[in-house]
């Protein structure tokens with residue numbers, strides 16, 4: 001036997017061993033090792049195939065296709081989406097209708113929210129292998145992709161069934177969605193999200209999937225080592241997940257690199273909103289680089305959010321479950337103390353809707369912290385975020401806080417003076433200062449705690465009822481000024497129940513308020529059930 005023939009048979013033997021070993025590792029779910037072994041096999045196989053002295057072997061081509069496909073699967077398990085997609089494409093170059101590869105590629109594209117491309121993969125797989133044993137699974141994926149693609153285009157989310165089931169069972173299926181908004185230079189700070197047309201209160205503005213989230217149980221009291229340690233562990237895990245996502249996916253790396261790290265926000269580039277659409281390809285200077293750890297930490301500091309879950313908003317409690325995450329598009333929304341939007345979290349998605357009517361060109365704003373608190377508390381919370389808020393409401397309240405009576409009212413609020421006295425004094429002072437319209441709503445929202453305590457107490461209302469404005473009047477001004485809130489809803493519903501359940505008009509008002517608070521994501525019956533009407 002010639003030396004070259006001997007070498008060829010040694011190579012073939014080696015490839016055979018590598019292939020079997022890699023398959024075994026894949027079955028044993030030892031992803032990293034199987035990736036390494038497939039890589040070794042692939043490299044030998046490619047050298048072998050490209051050798052002009054060796055007769056082309058269709059069997060070897062098939063093995064190479066399968067090796068790429070299997071390595072793609074293993075890479076998918078390690079969440080290396082880019083690597084996995086590249087492997088799928090290599091396999092498909094060899095056999096363009098390879099079923100297993102098309103399924104794998106479809107699943108990756110689905111988890112990257114690229115619904116249309118995923119649909120294409122599943123469709124080709126279906127056309128070419130109509131009687132495949134896995135056709136039920138395939139059709140399941142195809143249906144799921146079509147549904148998500150529709151949701152992502154229309155924003156027609158409906159949580160009614162989930163709500164009516166008491167938030168039990170599977171959470172509603174959610175897709176990424178971008179409503180009538182664009183990113184523009186903001187008058188508040190840096191870039192912001194702006195309405196591209198008039199938007200009704202309750203309408204969806206965006207649904208955005210997290211780059212990563214971390215959830216955990218933290219002791220109720222955050223004081224003490226136990227709470228602090230648990231918080232630190234959660235934060236560390238969260239940072240690790242973000243680092244992993246940025247190194248595994250070019251698109252994630254590009255998107256994160258567009259976020260503010262808190263420095264020179266005014267000079268940051270204003271990205272086009274299309275970059276955030278599910279199907280968009282990314283092409284940025286960061287695409288092949290690692291983002292510096294210090295930059296990642298600063299970006300997370302400025303942009304990560306604590307979850308406010310949808311179901312806990314209704315029950316009024318989140319228990320000791322806490323979640324933190326990074327939602328890239330939602331990170332472009334600035335804060336205002338008279339916000340026009342609200343956010344909720346379901347699974348890994350954040351859902352942002354208009355909490356008031358929004359005019360074309362108006363900036364979308366969220367309350368990063370509780371906007372139903374007095375100026376002093378809000379200022380402290382803004383400082384924790386690292387900025388000074390200069391919104392209309394803050395400016396107005398800063399002027400008012402210079403008045404002597406305001407100092408007395410604030411002092412009374414802090415030391416817990418009877419709520420009726422505080423409300424009465426504030427209302428009388430507003431008359432003297434000729435505070436009108438929205439401005440009244442601003443101050444009432446700042447002292448909402450005392451107003452709600454007064455309205456919820458039959459005893460106090462008997463004493464003060466005639467000397468203070470009616471609950472409906474206060475609620476209307478507060479909602480117009482800063483938008484609704486679960487706590488405002490609670491006062492309204494209590495008031496309705498106390499007056500005998502409320503007529504149709506009251507009921508309609510409460511439902512309308514509910515749509516501003518929770519968004520138009522459920523039918524009337526579900527809304528009625530969560531409002532307890």
Ligand SMILES: C[S@@+](CC[C@H](N)C(=O)[O-])C[C@H]1O[C@@H](n2cnc3c(N)ncnc32)[C@H](O)[C@@H]1O
Nearest residue numbers: 189190191260303331332333334335387388389
């Ligand atoms: C989540 S980012 C919002 C988007 C940011 N403006 C940008 O250009 O990327 C949060 C940062 O925006 C700025 N910001 C948001 N709301 C603000 C406000 N009301 N006043 C001043 N700065 C604000 C602060 O620098 C804050 O740390």
